[in-house]
Amino acid sequence: MSSLYINKLAVVGVGLIGGSLSLALKASGAVGHVVGIGRGQANLDKALELRVVDSVTRDLAAGVADADVVFLATPVLTLGPVACEAMPHLKPGAILTDGGSVKQAVIDQIEPFLRADVHFVPGHPIAGTEHSGAEAAFASLYQGRRSILTPTPRTDPAALALVQAMWEAAGCEVVVMDVEKHDRVLAAISHLPHMVAYALVNAVGAYDRYEENILEYSAGGFRDFTRIASSDPTMWRDIALTNREALVEMMGQFEAFFRELKDDVARGDDERLFEFFRRSKESRDAIL
Amino acid sequence: MSSLYINKLAVVGVGLIGGSLSLALKASGAVGHVVGIGRGQANLDKALELRVVDSVTRDLAAGVADADVVFLATPVLTLGPVACEAMPHLKPGAILTDGGSVKQAVIDQIEPFLRADVHFVPGHPIAGTEHSGAEAAFASLYQGRRSILTPTPRTDPAALALVQAMWEAAGCEVVVMDVEKHDRVLAAISHLPHMVAYALVNAVGAYDRYEENILEYSAGGFRDFTRIASSDPTMWRDIALTNREALVEMMGQFEAFFRELKDDVARGDDERLFEFFRRSKESRDAIL
Numbered sequence A, B: 001m002s003s004l005y006i007n008k009l010a011v012v013g014v015g016l017i018g019g020s021l022s023l024a025l026k027a028s029g030a031v032g033h034v035v036g037i038g039r040g041q042a043n044l045d046k047a048l049e050l051r052v053v054d055s056v057t058r059d060l061a062a063g064v065a066d067a068d069v070v071f072l073a074t075p076v077l078t079l080g081p082v083a084c085e086a087m088p089h090l091k092p093g094a095i096l097t098d099g100g101s102v103k104q105a106v107i108d109q110i111e112p113f114l115r116a117d118v119h120f121v122p123g124h125p126i127a128g129t130e131h132s133g134a135e136a137a138f139a140s141l142y143q144g145r146r147s148i149l150t151p152t153p154r155t156d157p158a159a160l161a162l163v164q165a166m167w168e169a170a171g172c173e174v175v176v177m178d179v180e181k182h183d184r185v186l187a188a189i190s191h192l193p194h195m196v197a198y199a200l201v202n203a204v205g206a207y208d209r210y211e212e213n214i215l216e217y218s219a220g221g222f223r224d225f226t227r228i229a230s231s232d233p234t235m236w237r238d239i240a241l242t243n244r245e246a247l248v249e250m251m252g253q254f255e256a257f258f259r260e261l262k263d264d265v266a267r268g269d270d271e272r273l274f275e276f277f278r279r280s281k282e283s284r285d286a287i288l
Helices: A016-027 A041-049 A060-064 A076-089 A104-113 A157-169 A179-205 A220-225 A233-242 A244-267 A270-286 B016-027 B041-049 B060-064 B076-089 B104-113 B157-169 B179-205 B220-225 B233-242 B244-267 B270-286
Strands: A006-012 A031-037 A055-057 A069-072 A095-098 A119-121 A123-125 A146-149 A173-176 B006-012 B031-037 B055-057 B069-072 B095-098 B119-121 B123-125 B146-149 B173-176
Touching: A006 A016, A006 A060, A016 A031, A016 A157, A031 A041, A031 A060, A041 A055, A060 A076, A069 A076, A069 A157, A076 A095, A076 A104, A076 A233, A095 A104, A095 A157, A104 A119, A104 A179, A119 A157, A123 A157, A146 A157, A157 A173, A179 A233, A179 A244, A179 B179, A179 B220, A179 B244, A179 B270, A220 B179, A233 A244, A233 B244, A233 B270, A244 A270, A244 B179, A244 B233, A244 B244, A270 B179, A270 B233, B006 B016, B006 B060, B016 B031, B016 B157, B031 B041, B031 B060, B041 B055, B060 B076, B069 B076, B069 B157, B076 B095, B076 B104, B076 B233, B095 B104, B095 B157, B104 B179, B119 B157, B123 B157, B146 B157, B157 B173, B179 B233, B179 B244, B233 B244, B244 B270
Parallel strands: A006 A031, A006 A069, A031 A055, A069 A095, A095 A119, A146 A173, B006 B031, B006 B069, B031 B055, B069 B095, B095 B119, B146 B173
Antiparallel strands: A123 A146, B123 B146
């Protein structure tokens, strides 16, 4: 059994990611008190009503003041401003960590403002649903999922170990990874698929040759396929802006494969088409 | 209540599509006897054991001989040869229909060989799972799904009405559609998404910068997204080959949207990115 115990955890942004961490740690007895911090009173009220957190406040300075661990779970582009605003109010020795989907951009936003007596551990739990807000949070979101931590040369080993224990208490397998590798791997397996889904839905939606909504003819496969194209536009704008270089590289790689396939279709090259589809099925089946 | 009753139905290809039609019609009492016809004895034995059909045979001529309706549910490129081989053995007035995902190519394969005393009704039930074979068949596959019929100038109105009643008895809403429109709409909402999924899995799978299988890091969204990339390679090769023109057009349309998105990411155009994602979410949410 883990000996992790966090007296007070502050969660900034009580949505699916932050709220579920709170619920998971409360369920495993790894935390004493969780304060939820946010800007919208309605969502905070809901979080308190559903007992997602133990107390709530819209006052960032007061909320983080005596927290041992502060978890930032806001959209990627607001992590820097929030960390900067909270910094003077953190207690000495406090650990600051985050759940941003992009890591280099977050580190670049936060480390220049980091106090010498505060520890920062950049992180990214790979979990989620298409829902958001405190109501979407649930204690088992992280069970069996991976959480990636990307320490920098400035990251304190003891703080890293504590954040690792925190995610393990929430049910995650923790992977410690180089920052650049994180951003490239996520560009490939998460950010690129979202771009593809968004482009697909827009391309099909714009196909109005028959002056009716042909999306209505779509069957199960297409609906599953485009579920992720209904994800939050602000979140994905931020991810695209902050992981631009790796994402553009992966989009270029996808374009090359798609063009190869289109050429094979146009030429009616049956052997190459079969091999293209067979290879995809093989690598996809291997991850099941 | 429908007055449809088919004395004897022959299903050629007792897999998910053909087997499920048999089960649905048997469940609704719309058919007397269903004979399953196929090439593989093991699958036919399984179909009989699971009571998907009432009898089985590998002899196409004998199987179709006294059938009132013959449903062809083989891969698209074999529909023509199978129809041609069955033709001399059909009884006068028999109705031949199919479930092929592409319609013009199937009509071109079958109509030149059509006997004057046999009726052909081209069709396409829009339903499926990623599973195949007689074991995958289930009676409710077609409940609430659409089945598209694409009559030609040669199609007999009474035969069309009977096949429509058959699909309605299986649970479908039937849509009668122009052949060319069917092939273009399906290219957009089914064939294109499959091409995109196949290309995505291959592009990500080929990204070996870190000499490990990065697909292992994929979370729920990507796995759902690429489920259709594990569909049968032979089936999709046939569809790509037989709906080439419409598919290449839609692939070009997708490429243009994807390139626009990539350019917006590369330029870091936050307003256009937000609008692109918002528009996709809006049209996707509208079909739920």
